[in-house]
Amino acid sequence: MRYRAWEPGMKNNVAISLQKVSKRYQGGYLAVDNLSLEVKKGDFFGLLGLNGAGKTTMIRMMVGLAKPTSGTIWINGVDNQVDAFLAKQSVGMMPQELNMNAFNTVHEVMFNHGGYYGMSRSDVAKVYKDVLHKVGLSGREQMTVKALSGGMKRRLLLARSLLVKPSILVLDEPTAGVDVDLRKDIWDLLLSLNNEGVTILLTTHYMEEAEYLCKNLAILHHGKIIDQGHISQLALSNQKRQFLFHMQNNIQQVVDHAGVEVSQKDERTLSVALDQGASLSTYLQLLENNGQHVDYVSSPSNRLEQYFRAQTEN
Structure with a gap:
């Protein structure tokens, strides 16, 4: 075996493990400071932090695009500094920036990316059209990246x-700068993948996105984890969660449900407050079953955002 064995105390159900990881750039800037973090297999884990908190640096080290100054990183039990290629094999990465050749076609982007992972062209050919269909890019294979809309480029990054x-x-930041329809499409796809067993690590600026998608969270500030835990244990869990539901059409009736306080703000907006333990997704599905389709959800008094701001104000 070329990869380093599990360290004492590490568990086989851990997908990602960072142990005492630091990254100091040339010039002395310390982007990540002695950071330790574990993400269990099957988790949907959110990483929150202000710009410059160290989120992207941490991710770049995890996927082998940057080397830590000190510390160790395991991906599914593989030390990514000992066998970077083997560690990379199990990880799909969607970066925030559009790092694709503008003159490549969608077809070329997919085949080139498969080659980076050691896939043969025949292997890529067997699966890439299904992947493009899953993200809503069917029939776009011969379009160049340059010709794609901003939303389509984000879809292509996800497909890749x-x-x-x-x-x-x-x-x-997978939904940065996208419209509400695409954001909902991405959310639905990510939840489906997680339900199939895919471990997901998400960085986001959208607090409602983190609260809607994530099971566990960590807050990164000045390169350090300052708090982490299950989402129900963070963000003042005894508070009600406040949401605005922006509907696709005029509201015909207000649908009641246990643990949910709902009132109509205007002809297409519902004000919704969920008690501790009440499920946002369950109520959304109830509305859909009653023929009331939600365009998007916002959270003007998001409890997680309030907590996050309190933790990172210094």
């Missing part, structure tokens, strides 16, 4: 990350 059928999906 799914090509290798990863057991771990790492997403750096």
Whole structure:
């Protein structure tokens, strides 16, 4: 075996493990400071932090695009500094930036990416159209990246990350700058993948996105984890969660449900407050079953955002 064995105390159910990881750039800037973090297999883990907190640096080290100054990183039990290629095999990465050749076609982007992971062209050919269909890019194979809309480029980044059928999906601000329809499409796809067993690590600026998608969270500030835990244990869990539901059409009736306080703000907006333990997704499905389709959800008094701001104000 070329990879380092599990350290004492590490568990086989851990997908990602960072142990005392630091990254100091040339010039002395310390982006990540003695950081330790574990993400269990099957988790949907959110990483929150202000710009410059160290989120992207941490992700780049995890996927082998940057080397830590000190510390160790295991991906599914593989030390990514001992066998970087083997560690990379199980990870799909969707970066925040559009790092694709503008003159490549969608077809070329997918085949080139498969080659980076050691996939043969025949292997890529068997799966790439299904992946493009999953993200809503069917029939776009011969379009160049330059010709795609901004939303389509984000879809292509996601498709590229799914090509290798990863057991771990790492997403750096996947819905930054996209419209509400695409954001909902991405949310639905990510929840479906997580339900199938894919471990997901997400960085996001959208607090409602973190609260809607994530099971566990960590807050990164000045390169350090300052708090982490199950989402129900963070963000003042005894408070009600406040949401605004922006509907696709005029509201015909207000649908009641246990643990949910709901009132109509205007002809297309519902004000919704969920008690501790009440499920946002369950109530959304109830509305859908009653023929009331939600366009998007916002959270003007998001409890997680209030907590996050309190933790990172210094």
